[in-house]
Amino acid sequence: MLVYLRLFKESFSFAVNALRNNKLRTFLSLIGVTVGIFSIIAVLAAVDSLDRSIKGQLSGIDKNTMYITRFSFGPTSVPRWVRENFPQTGSEDYEFIKRNVPDIDACAFAIVGGAQTIKFEDNTVTNVPVTPVSNEIYEIDNLKLYKGRFYNETESNSGAPVIVLGYNLANNLFDTEEPVGKVIRVYGRKLTVIGVLDKFGGLNMDSPDEKAFVPANFARRFMNIGNKGALTMIMIKPKQGIDIGAFEQVLKQKYRRFRGLKDGDIDNFFINKLSGFTDLIDGIISFMNMVGWVISGFSLLVGGFGIANIMFVSVKERTNLIGIQKAMGAKNKFILFQFLFEAVILAVIGGLVGLVLVWIGTLIGTALADDFEFILSFKNMVLGFSVSTLIGLIAGILPASSAAKLDPVEAIRTGM
16 A cells, blocks of 8 residues: 555656656646636536526426427427417316316416517517416416415406516616506507516526516407417416326316317327426436537547646656666556556546536636526536546556566666
8 A cells, every 4th residue: 555655656756757747748738638627617517507507496396397389399290380270278278177177186287478579658568478378377387476475366367457577677676766656558458567576596498587477358359369369378277196197087088078179080180298307307317418418528638638638748858767767666557656646646636627627617616697597516517526536546557558668678677
């Protein structure tokens, strides 16, 4: 053990001397490892942060939540021209499912409303995602209120001209004024603000912070929701603890009967599950990780060649010293490990620099991003350290092997 500790100490000294005496050459050799480790860990950290943020946003929503629509959230074998002729999921469908399908905890009817302009006196906010939806959305999406209230079932059914604003939207529209009770204009119509949602945070991708909610029956008075109009959907939250597979089969059978479909007819609707959406996200995240590894692999390849190059030069410069060590009884294994440790140490130095750069990048990214935190996990730090160590081992094995095989007499003569 003491021999290996001495080897490590001597190799570290040689590595530091190489850095000190050949700064430019060492810098050029290590930059590949540094860039490679930085690329891999930066991509993994960004993807992990994105994954955590998205999963955090979905954590409050039951993964068994189902969305009945005329379109599929994922790939489907049904041709597009067939799907375009599917009927919309209307309010009658919503009422039927709500009354006739058992084991439903909450059921909501929604219209994909698109972006709207909201005005309050002289203040205007554009491109606001306004969602016309029945009151059950509050429970299905696990929304929480900062002030005021959400519209109730009576207001939802009657299509009352009321609106609930996301946290950031309310701040942008009213600044320091109290929003609850104010009258604003949406769709060119007057609506009364009755509530503001609690701050959600995370990514702005479909975040409630930027959205507004109005009763679906209010929007139905003037929005076209026919087959050529705005898309509609029915959102279903099953009761906890039930057999989801059996529930879906009952839902499909009853809905097919309601739509008059016969045996052999294809479904003219899609039952999309949130769990399928999370699986899609996992697939995208995995693909992004793979692309990051492929791109970063080229940098690591360059870095590995750089380490190998500097080690071959180091072997040549220290040929005389290797001969003297062998003449004094040093074994081939001692020489091999001496140069192998040096290669690993050089690679680890490059890897650590890459990790430090990623850490600094996460701090800057978190400071600049709005409501998004970049995270450098311990797992990714260990991965970066391990990869750089592996690169050092692979890059150093040939130079170290060539040094270990030198004939002591020839080595001393060559070095003179």
